[in-house]
Amino acid sequence: MQVVGYRSTPEPALHLADDGRVKRLGLAHGVELAYTLGERHCAGQIQNDHHIACSAAGAPKCPSHERQFDESTIRNRDGEHAVYLAAFAPATFKVGITRSERLETRLREQGADRGARVFTVADGDIARDVEEDIGTDLTQRVRVATKLDGLGRAVDGDAWERLLGEYEPIERFDLEYDFTLGEVPVPETMATGTVVGVQGRVLVLERGGTVYAVDMRDLVGYELTEGADGCERQASLGSFG
Numbered sequence: 471m472q473v474v475g476y477r478s479t480p481e482p483a484l485h486l487a488d489d490g491r492v493k494r495l496g497l498a499h500g501v502e503l504a505y506t507l508g509e510r511h512c513a514g515q516i517q518n519d520h521h522i523a524c525s526a527a528g529a530p531k532c533p534s535h536e537r538q539f540d541e542s543t544i545r546n547r548d549g550e551h552a553v554y555l556a557a558f559a560p561a562t563f564k565v566g567i568t569r570s571e572r573l574e575t576r577l578r579e580q581g582a583d584r585g586a587r588v589f590t591v592a593d594g595d596i597a598r599d600v601e602e603d604i605g606t607d608l609t610q611r612v613r614v615a616t617k618l619d620g621l622g623r624a625v626d627g628d629a630w631e632r633l634l635g636e637y638e639p640i641e642r643f644d645l646e647y648d649f650t651l652g653e654v655p656v657p658e659t660m661a662t663g664t665v666v667g668v669q670g671r672v673l674v675l676e677r678g679g680t681v682y683a684v685d686m687r688d689l690v691g692y693e694l695t696e697g698a699d700g701c702e703r704q705a706s707l708g709s710f711g
């Protein structure tokens with residue numbers, strides 16, 4: 471059984487492939503995960519719900535499967551697009567573009583805490599030009615490590631409002647992820663623990679009294695075996711002391 475993908479929204483899940491079949495492992499709050507990570511290799515390809523395995527070493531995907539994936543997801547630039555701003559706690563702000571009707575989904579996929587539609591334009595090419603103009607002042611990409619730092623923290627509302635004041639937001643989003651954290655999670659790559667919640671690519675797990683943040687992309691490509699991994703975690707050992 472191999473982790474071959476994940477979904478952030480709606481209904482977060484890991485996609486597991488077993489002998490060519492793909493099944494969803496739902497990541498609702500409270501679900502108990504008990505898997506041990508084995509070897510990691512290319513996640514292969516999913517075609518019509520069927521998994522085609524690949525033993526190449528590259529993970530999450532080998533170069534040729536990565537290329538195929540990119541080609542299959544090339545953005546359709548026709549149709550109405552939104553240019554948006556997104557806030558990641560406490561104070562990282564980015565600009566982005568997406569198809570107009572996907573805006574909230576896109577914000578959730580990225581795990582944004584807040585968002586605002588600042589322009590609606592006729593197609594993706596115009597959206598790209600507007601994004602580039604705004605992007606000289608704002609980042610277009612936020613690293614997952616930065617998002618991890620902000621998990622469970624509040625957005626600097628004053629800074630966000632100051633930024634929005636430079637535009638005239640058409641629509642605003644205050645995104646909830648149905649969990650709260652009392653502490654900043656420890657970054658880890660594992661598949662054992664109780665699901666606290668999912669925010670964007672980040673899966674939050676509780677284990678032995680410690681809260682961990684797992685970047686789901688880092689799980690893609692791993693072979694899983696059933697049963698909790700036996701790793702003694704330093705942080706959880708510390709929590710007994």
Ligand SMILES: [Zn+2]
Nearest residue numbers: 512524532535
């Ligand atoms: Zn491959």
